[in-house]
Amino acid sequence: xxxxxxxxxxxxxxxxxxxxxxxxxxxxxxxxxxxxxxxxxxxxxxxxxxxxxxxxxxxxxxxxxxxxxxxxxxxxxxxxxxxxxxxxxxxxxxxxxxxxxxxxxxxxxxxxxxxxxxxxxxxxxxxxxxxxxxxxxxxxxxxxxxxxxxxxxxxxxxxxxxxxxxxxxxxxxxxxxxxxxxxxxxxxxxxxxxxxxxxxxxxxxxxxxxxxxxxxxxxxxxxxxxxxxxxxxxxxxxxxxxxxxxxxxxxxxxxxxxxxxxxxxxxxxxxxxxxx
Amino acid sequence: xxxxxxxxxxxxxxxxxxxxxxxxxxxxxxxxxxxxxxxxxxxxxxxxxxxxxxxxxxxxxxxxxxxxxxxxxxxxxxxxxxxxxxxxxxxxxxxxxxxxxxxxxxxxxxxxxxxxxxxxxxxxxxxxxxxxxxxxxxxxxxxxxxxxxxxxxxxxxxxxxxxxxxxxxxxxxxxxxxxxxxxxxxxxxxxxxxxxxxxxxxxxxxxxxxxxxxxxxxxxxxxxxxxxxxxxxxxxxxxxxxxxxxxxxxxxxxxxxxxxxxxxxxxxxxxxxxxxxxxxxxxxxxxxxxxxxxxxxxxxxxxxxxxxxxxxxxxxxx
Numbered sequence: 001x002x003x004x005x006x007x008x009x010x011x012x013x014x015x016x017x018x019x020x021x022x023x024x025x026x027x028x029x030x031x032x033x034x035x036x037x038x039x040x041x042x043x044x045x046x047x048x049x050x051x052x053x054x055x056x057x058x059x060x061x062x063x064x065x066x067x068x069x070x071x072x073x074x075x076x077x078x079x080x081x082x083x084x085x086x087x088x089x090x091x092x093x094x095x096x097x098x099x100x101x102x103x104x105x106x107x108x109x110x111x112x113x114x115x116x117x118x119x120x121x122x123x124x125x126x127x128x129x130x131x132x133x134x135x136x137x138x139x140x141x142x143x144x145x146x147x148x149x150x151x152x153x154x155x156x157x158x159x160x161x162x163x164x165x166x167x168x169x170x171x172x173x174x175x176x177x178x179x180x181x182x183x184x185x186x187x188x189x190x191x192x193x194x195x196x197x198x199x200x201x202x203x204x205x206x207x208x209x210x211x212x213x214x215x216x217x218x219x220x221x222x223x224x225x226x227x228x229x230x231x232x233x234x235x236x237x238x239x240x241x242x243x244x245x246x247x248x249x250x251x252x253x254x255x256x257x258x259x260x261x262x263x264x265x266x267x268x269x270x271x272x273x274x275x276x
Numbered sequence: 277x278x279x280x281x282x283x284x285x286x287x288x289x290x291x292x293x294x295x296x297x298x299x300x301x302x303x304x305x306x307x308x309x310x311x312x313x314x315x316x317x318x319x320x321x322x323x324x325x326x327x328x329x330x331x332x333x334x335x336x337x338x339x340x341x342x343x344x345x346x347x348x349x350x351x352x353x354x355x356x357x358x359x360x361x362x363x364x365x366x367x368x369x370x371x372x373x374x375x376x377x378x379x380x381x382x383x384x385x386x387x388x389x390x391x392x393x394x395x396x397x398x399x400x401x402x403x404x405x406x407x408x409x410x411x412x413x414x415x416x417x418x419x420x421x422x423x424x425x426x427x428x429x430x431x432x433x434x435x436x437x438x439x440x441x442x443x444x445x446x447x448x449x450x451x452x453x454x455x456x457x458x459x460x461x462x463x464x465x466x467x468x469x470x471x472x473x474x475x476x477x478x479x480x481x482x483x484x485x486x487x488x489x490x491x492x493x494x495x496x497x498x499x500x501x502x503x504x505x506x507x508x509x510x511x512x513x514x515x516x517x518x519x520x521x522x523x524x525x526x527x528x529x530x531x532x533x534x535x536x537x538x539x540x541x542x543x544x545x546x547x548x549x550x551x552x553x554x555x556x557x558x559x560x561x562x563x564x565x566x567x568x569x570x571x572x573x574x575x576x577x578x579x580x581x582x583x584x585x586x587x588x589x590x591x592x593x594x
Contacts, residue, residue: 122531250425257420
């Protein structure tokens, strides 16, 4: 198994290697943030908007917290929250999709029509509407985005699983008298994972950007949590003085999404066997 | 001709149905509040009598179905009710801002659509060359960038370092057309960069798909130049998917303006929406969500209908 993965990796283009390296380094930073950072996440350590010095490598933010420390903690908060949200979206959407295609009939019809309607409303607008009603905090945001994004996962999971459900081995299992859960766990899910894994990367990017956008608008992850989207918002005035510090958290977001996209692109390419 | 007309009418009917369901969702979302709107606005400190009186003033004492149809009837006549935050007529707040948002989205589209199609055709023409791979990396990158990152990079270079365009797109109803174009240049470029990638990739894919067809082979064997084969023979047949993706991206543009408007302090509908969300001004949020959702649905519907109308196989049934 590992040898096969290594063989594929050796054939991978430069972009894929670059992507994997970036993703790994983000994971390391997220896990070891407290060790790597010179100061605390919300600790006020100096003047406001201090320039880059040896004491504060990337200067300080709008209330005097160390920029570098917050940037490193952001890997844990922003990426962690996006990851949890994507997992939740996959759990809801994947489950519903597999159930819809395995059970079929009315269950499928009802779930599919609900998803159609939810997808007709633009995601950001729907998220904003729901956030107004339930109030803006992190838990609400995670639940809302996971729910809205699960509609996309549902579509794919259902489409993939529908092709599996008609196979003879599923028919055999059905005739043997296996229940729905058994069918999903032992027959349908194992045969639908490959496309779902590539989709996970794409959905993660989408969720990550949506959360960053909401936090940037001040409606997502709330202060004083170190989060890349809100860090850009809080320090944006510096840009008008030609200081690039506020662009760093935005660049951190961009770099990770580029990396994930490169890896997904390579995975899709490798699995489709296309040369074009 | 008849089957195609029936398909179009079916799509239109489906679109109207979606619009109706969406309006029900937007209206009834408020019903899920823990208390109700009156309680929410007045807060916990209000006496039951004031809450009851306010409830009556908002019409909350009537059954939801009746309120929905009254609301829908008023919305159809352009009356969205009043803002909870400052008691102003919502239609007054929205009117000019909607025009501004549509101006920005339209401006971005006039740059983005020709650019995307040209790049897509070029990428298909020079496929698998260095140029194609560079465009592929560039588009993957621009899809991955958050909108505010692109916006601030543009501000840093074009506004702060070189002083070419203003970093704040402050326009009013009396601003002249060219002045508007000048002031909205940076937000329009930002939006362009965001949507070009997707449109370009679809154009390239649609054309490359066709290049294996026998009539392209024939054209090639006749000795026609590769550029002419693509523009004259492949492009017209790839139009349906291209028109579709263009319309979908226009729909995305109208919605995608939200973040960009906030960055450039542009007086559009998106900014109003964000402000109202943080103020929890529910009636304004409802109204602007409805306007956004309706525009989005209508543009997607247009995409559907156009892709039916431009499909040669449907137009000339045997």
